[in-house]
Amino acid sequence: MTMRVSLWGTRGSIASAGPDTVAYGGNTSCVEVEGRDGTIVILDAGTGIRRVGDTYKQPRRIDILLTHLHMDHIQGLGFFAPFFVKDFEVHVWGPPSTTQGLRARLSRYLSPPLFPVRLRDVAAKLELHDVPMEPFQVGGLEIDGDMVIHPGQTVGYRMTDGTATIAYLPDHEPALGADGMPTDPAWTSGHDLAAGADLLIHDAQYTADEYAERVGWGHSRIADAVALARMSGAKRLVTFHHDPAHDDRELDMMVEDARRMSTGLEILPGREGAVFRV
């Protein structure tokens, strides 16, 4: 048995369903990880989480790890079916803050007038946690959270199950403020999370030309995702957080271009519905 990684939403910024986005999907960030012992962890609660929630038929423990609280990463929370079933136990983890607890921050969305149901009214046993800045365990998964460069407090995750490791950095701008992508691992955001990972799921929102117009928005050129993967020795790179303006054809071209400039690194298109065994 290996770790199973399922992509339920790979789109960035805003859901973008339509005939031109069928292959990569329109749902926003959501990745389900199932450990060898059956532990379930869901990475981010974008609109993709709605369909994941419908797959759990029996009450169980589920951990949702949020990278940050931008809307495209939490919008699906209110539509996560296990929230509304009494015997489920749901743990939600989010970036730490020195000013407000996670409940207070999430409640800004999960309360009227933005949402009809309040967080305190969910039926499941709900526990909220600040992500610790040291390794922690969820079932059989050992998890590291570390801050990464993205506007607001944003965490990237590294999860290890036995000898298999995945890294998840869906919103990340490691080149911010640098003259191109940094080359020194000590001064590169996300390096340690990605180091040697068997599967790196990473922000690849922009082409080089687009990035030039959007420096500081918190996202990567696909070339920067490739550079980080190569620097950190990741084995496979999954492109993620696709720009809502990019259709399937453009995303295929971006992946093909990235493959041409990076021999030796396996680059996989982050398509909704894809499942990886690690």
Next chain:
Amino acid sequence: MHNPRMAQRDVGLILMRQLASGLAVPTLIADETGDMLFFNEPAELLLGQRFDETGDILRGEFTSSFALRDEQGNQIPEEQVPINVAMRELRAVHRRLVGRGFDGVDRNFEITAFPLLGAGGHLIGGVAMFWERKHQ
């Protein structure tokens, strides 16, 4: 992190270095132990040496190489160096000092030093910014 490579600095330090790299204000960054991690190009002129020639400098080495004196000419002990005070007492510090650079030249300046607290509120390092006083 349990990752064996452990190469990377805290993201707060990375962002601070990137900011310092783009500033005209001489700026120096230390880690939470006081080891000097980076100084920018304007600080190179003030310190009398290029960063690429020094690399990281241990706390004790830095204060012995870059001698600081107060306006009366008294040497500033290591524990009173503004960036060390800022990190120890978690407060901003501002002082007028005279520094003898790695090149042996004395320069008058004001230093503002402050601690850097990371996302969880813990100390990750300190920053010193220098304003040279060319006219006394």
